[in-house]
Amino acid sequence: MRVLSGIQPTARFHWGNYFGAIRQYIDLQTEDEAYYFIADLHALTTVRDADKLRQNTFDAAVDLLALGLNPEHAVMFVQSHVPEVTQLCWLLMTGTPMGLLERCTAFKDKKAHGLTADAGLFTYPVLMAADILLYDADVVPVGKDQVQHIEVCRDLAGSFNHEFGETFVLPKAKILESTAKVPGTDGEKMSKSYNNTLEVFEPLGQLKKKIMRITTDSRPMEDAKEPESDHLFQLYSLMADDSQREEMAAMYRRGGFGYGEVKKALLGVATDYFAEARERREALVAKPEQVQDILADGASRARKKAGEVLARAETACGLRG
């Protein structure tokens, strides 16, 4: 079994990213083989600032390592460090029906929002297919919004296999149960595009300000409140242990205490929850060359596998003897 997952370095990771996806990816790293890459080629479709892209890519690497991604267990690399992916992308693109891409909702959505659609955005699912097929991945953990792209990948791999003979492993999507709802500072789903995020490695002073500004309802302190329906409690539950959660729930039901208290408690558990990761991050930032070494090692391991698969595909379609 080989698990593969990529993450775009478009912004710093927030709680929604972590509890919704990253944590699960990291938990899967002890599968037989795990490949994790930072999708800088995909990020290039939106991040059009060289320094920013460089910095984002480095930050993503450091953050993932700090959050527990272990290069001993998983192959961790930067997408563009394995140029084979763009070569495979072309092989796949030659057989890709336009209609398949036009049907992808991610593309339709962006276009509907008036964003300029360039060819890179349009062919994004093909690059994603190359990402997956290049490493013979069996399992791709994704949120449900990405399931369609996995289907595209299977379609492309299937038709290539049909035309040129068995070449690619057909991957399966592993749909990540969104076990926990992660609301943002306005109570809506936490998302960069809603500008309501709390970042995992936010400076603590800033985190405090953001938490204190989380929107609440206007009920007075005295009222008893139902904890499950409150987004402050939902956030608290993500990071509190069982006894803390019970205690907080009891406080809600009893009434007589206010949201200000909950926010302070939330800041407390959030600080504790990510404290070790923060320390690890500090240590890594102090030694950037160590991070680069990890990425270089990951790239060379990834390229070994990628070279095999690309050669197989090139032979199948007649590009090499």
Next chain:
RNA sequence: AGGGGCGUAGCUCAAUUGGCAGAGCGCUGGUCUCCAAAACCAGAGGUUGCGAGUUCGAUUCCCGCCGCCCCUGCCA
């Protein structure tokens, strides 16, 4: 490719005949609040797409380029 329209703050848009670049929303800080929200007060934010030209002076006028939208064609 030809014709037309557009390009100004993060967003939507103003700016008289060519005369100190503005408003709303958003953002930041403050008052208030258990914390917020609302309300009120204050503040930050700009190479006016890029480049050249005319002019004492260009967001405004002329020329070139780039990008986006519409119409009409052309090619495969």
